[in-house]
Amino acid sequence: MTDAQRPHEQEAVLTAARRAREAAVDLATRSRAAKDAALNAMAAALEVDSALIMAANANDIDRARAMHTSEAIIDRLKLDDKRIGAMADGLRQVAGLVDPVGEVVRGYTLPNGLELRQVRVPFGVVGIIYEARPNVTADAAGLCVKSGNAVLLRGSSSARESNAAIVETLRRALSDTGLPPDAVQLVPGDGHEAVKHLMRARGLVDVLIPRGGASLIKSVVEESTVPVIETGVGNCHVYVDSSADLDQAIAILLNAKAQRPSVCNAAETFLVHQAVANEFVPKALTALKDAGVTVHGDERIRSYSKDVVRATDDDWDTEYLSLDIAAAVVDSLDDAVRHIRKHGSGHTDAILTRSQAAARRFVAAVDSASVVVNASTRFTDGGEFGFGAEIGISTQKLHARGPMGLPELTSTKYIVIGEGHVRP
Amino acid sequence: MTDAQRPHEQEAVLTAARRAREAAVDLATRSRAAKDAALNAMAAALEVDSALIMAANANDIDRARAMHTSEAIIDRLKLDDKRIGAMADGLRQVAGLVDPVGEVVRGYTLPNGLELRQVRVPFGVVGIIYEARPNVTADAAGLCVKSGNAVLLRGSSSARESNAAIVETLRRALSDTGLPPDAVQLVPGDGHEAVKHLMRARGLVDVLIPRGGASLIKSVVEESTVPVIETGVGNCHVYVDSSADLDQAIAILLNAKAQRPSVCNAAETFLVHQAVANEFVPKALTALKDAGVTVHGDERIRSYSKDVVRATDDDWDTEYLSLDIAAAVVDSLDDAVRHIRKHGSGHTDAILTRSQAAARRFVAAVDSASVVVNASTRFTDGGEFGFGAEIGISTQKLHARGPMGLPELTSTKYIVIGEGHVRP
Incomplete structure (x- = not known):
């Protein structure tokens, strides 16, 4: 022109x-x-x-x-x-x-x-x-x-x-x-x-x-x-707390990542409390591998399997929209919150826990459009929320x-x- | 620097x-x-x-x-x-x-x-x-x-x-x-x-x-x-309908203009239905003059008094914030609405009428943050609305x-x- x-x-x-x-x-x-x-x-x-x-x-x-x-x-x-x-x-x-x-x-x-x-x-x-x-x-x-x-x-x-x-x-x-x-x-x-x-x-x-x-x-x-x-950019996290039901956590993690990886409410990172890492991470890695998911992990995650790709700094900020997920072990719930605050996009972040105190703390401290307890991140959706229709998902704070x-x-x-x- | x-x-x-x-x-x-x-x-x-x-x-x-x-x-x-x-x-x-x-x-x-x-x-x-x-x-x-x-x-x-x-x-x-x-x-x-x-x-x-x-x-x-x-820019209108209570209209117009002229919810223009212009305008001009207000009128308003300044195109769009007011005679409620749509700032606009149909039509058709029936524009205020406090008055449509x-x-x-x- x-x-x-x-x-x-x-x-x-x-x-x-x-x-x-x-x-x-x-x-x-x-x-x-x-x-x-x-x-x-x-x-x-x-x-x-x-x-x-x-x-x-x-x-x-x-x-x-x-x-x-x-x-x-x-x-x-x-x-x-x-x-x-x-x-x-x-x-x-x-x-x-x-x-x-x-x-x-x-x-x-x-x-x-x-x-x-x-x-x-x-x-x-x-x-x-x-x-x-x-x-x-x-x-x-x-x-x-x-x-x-x-x-x-x-x-x-x-x-x-x-x-x-x-x-x-x-x-x-x-x-x-x-x-x-x-x-x-x-x-x-x-x-x-x-x-x-x-x-x-x-x-x-x-x-x-x-x-x-x-x-x-x-x-x-x-x-x-x-x-x-x-609207729409979703770097969503699943945090597996020390008191999580670990079988449930595997099911939720798989659903959040792999049920439909190309959408904004799919999980892009999982964080695991160090107290349950030994029990959870090997099972999670096997389940994710079976679902065709490539894991990009920190050194602690990589210590559990040679299949885990070394995560770079960029991985924590990436919305893969594919069968990839970043993963890290954290020392505490507060470390998980800090990670999400630093790298999240304010779309949807989930905690998996049986502790009422942990759930309340996570819900209060994570500043995202949707904060989920013991469910998949995939539920953040106008249809799922019962709105009947959706024009988009706002990740800003003004108006909607x-x-x-x-x-x-x-x-x-x-x-x-x-x-x-x-x-x- | x-x-x-x-x-x-x-x-x-x-x-x-x-x-x-x-x-x-x-x-x-x-x-x-x-x-x-x-x-x-x-x-x-x-x-x-x-x-x-x-x-x-x-x-x-x-x-x-x-x-x-x-x-x-x-x-x-x-x-x-x-x-x-x-x-x-x-x-x-x-x-x-x-x-x-x-x-x-x-x-x-x-x-x-x-x-x-x-x-x-x-x-x-x-x-x-x-x-x-x-x-x-x-x-x-x-x-x-x-x-x-x-x-x-x-x-x-x-x-x-x-x-x-x-x-x-x-x-x-x-x-x-x-x-x-x-x-x-x-x-x-x-x-x-x-x-x-x-x-x-x-x-x-x-x-x-x-x-x-x-x-x-x-x-x-x-x-x-x-x-x-x-926030805040207010080119507020008072429209005196053909069925207005004219004594009440004088009192409201004076209050809207002169009670505190320097604020955003003060009236800056009044519009009068032609059917009541002969009765309303002379009284209004006298009352406004007594309150020290200068009227900037169209030709029909000017026909009632030599004290009325000739309004220029700019007057319709001006937020005077002073003892000045623009004024025009309109042929119908719809003409008043059109004038307000064209020149208003979407802050506060009032209709003075005894007609339920006119009030409903004005309220539906005027797209302003606050649409007032039979009251002064000066009420658009967080304190007056019972909010207890106010950070400002939004004149946009997003969020607030x-x-x-x-x-x-x-x-x-x-x-x-x-x-x-x-x-x-």
Whole structure:
């Protein structure tokens, strides 16, 4: 792209944002019934248009193959009838959830008789920046429409045609049910410049949610003047305390690491109290080896098996997202807490213990979005938490922390009702 | 300052932030009793040290006078026994408030038996950037300590010695009661560079709250990589509907504009429905004139009096903070809403009406932190809302909106308790 084209691209992004803003004003006061009807129509339209969407997807896949993209990524990109059906089912599920808009968060009558209520309202315009899987396009659109927000979607360029086809279908369904189609838009333009314009559209875009790898999230956080909710990077720990049930600990560790290693709530490090290391570590290493997991251990872990790779300083900070795990022996619960504070990403950390005192100490001292006692880290998930849906998992402390469902896609406002009240 | 000094200054800021972080870890698990004892000790220490603090303050005032600072600003800067007593009383009041830390925001048992709780936890380290009045130093420190946060305070350079004396006193009281004194620190260094380092200390500082004028807030929002909560700019509107009680409307308009014009919840514009303009505007203009208010009106307002100044385009967007008000006649409630959407700052906007339908429409359509019916805009305030204290008024939608009390100075975490649960 030449410099001469850039002002045009900026204008295109800002125009889309302004149209989203207009649509958001309309959407904000629509009833739950109107929004649910639109969501169900969006679901039906995806099924009706599935051949069109798959044709667009085939073009994306051809382009990816021509660029020698790995089969793993092509698998994430690929849409078939089953995956499109799952997208439609997801939208119907969101239609079944309670509408967060209008919920009274708190309310009371003040001593002077003023009635005060704090109620949930939509943000307005939400920007979602995401990678790879085109199903996020429909998921994010559904959650935003349900919560009364317009959404500006910026997917991966590798899924460009798939995303365009999905959005076209969703917009038609919105229009057919009388909702503003501009509530769901792709960010126009390609390349990083378009994202930059989105990130600088403060006042037009209320919040940006980047979903993807650490480098994507870091760049959004650094460059954006629009408020950002950070999501997803998970360097999760499992700490096996001196009083842990060791058989249970093996089962939990295996589940946390190997049940689905590519996701953010999978464990990336385990720490073992030295008092149980002799009994636990050999069993754990055997079980992990049988599950195909490579262990990157400190010297004390390595003393138990020659299969353990020597851990470097980097291992403690790495989100492997693969069948690898870092491991260390610690002298105390407090040492485990210190390790997690230093190296964790504030996503999910678990203690396995039979001691009430140890559990309480760990829960109080570990400052993560989700702190787990005697269960797998894999439970940190909007679906598992009973939220019905999830737009991402926040690893920051402002606004939302942990899995974000529909209420996390809203702000609030105060409504004050008087009878001629003035301040004395 | 030379360039050679800057790395040193950055290191000083980062060192302070790291010490705050350590203090925050300690403070996060302290009991309410320990924090309240510290707050009461901080109050007593301010009273004991009042002569020292006033001596430091006298130096600030001498410097301000030498720089020909206006008497209005010198008055805001000035401390006397009464004002120091008020600071101490403020701390005692905060000690009396409920501790937000540990509050269970929601909690239930999942179908698989996992127990899930979402509980309030401190942010960690809060940065406050503020102007002028040195009492903010004690107020902000008290609210942060109570909510379990360490605070980095960056006041106005004009109050440098006063702030240093207050912080020294507060730190001694923390230390005397066994809490970490580094929980309350001034940001070291002078000038804008120090603020810049604070704004880039992402990972060490959890949230920044700028309190002050529009330009301060804008620069923090643009430059900060630390998450920011915007506060305070208030271009508040009073809309007099066709069905308003006009005598009540005069009283509310006068209160909203003139009771204390220098604050963010004072009204800056009034809009009148054309159906009542003939009856309302002449009375309103007389009442405002008697209160010393200059009206900047559109042509329809100006047709009622030659005293009305012609409003320029800028007037609609101006936060006067003085005895000035913009005024326009509108053709409908929807025109009033459109005007407020276009020119408002999302702080506080009021409708005066006897119509239930008009009130409901205005409340739903006006997207501001506080929407008021038949009362003065001046009620948007943490104290008036019954929060017991206020760290500022958020005009953004992320995390907190409207007056922010103690709960708004916290994040949450999820605690998940299982009995060996693994994900199937």
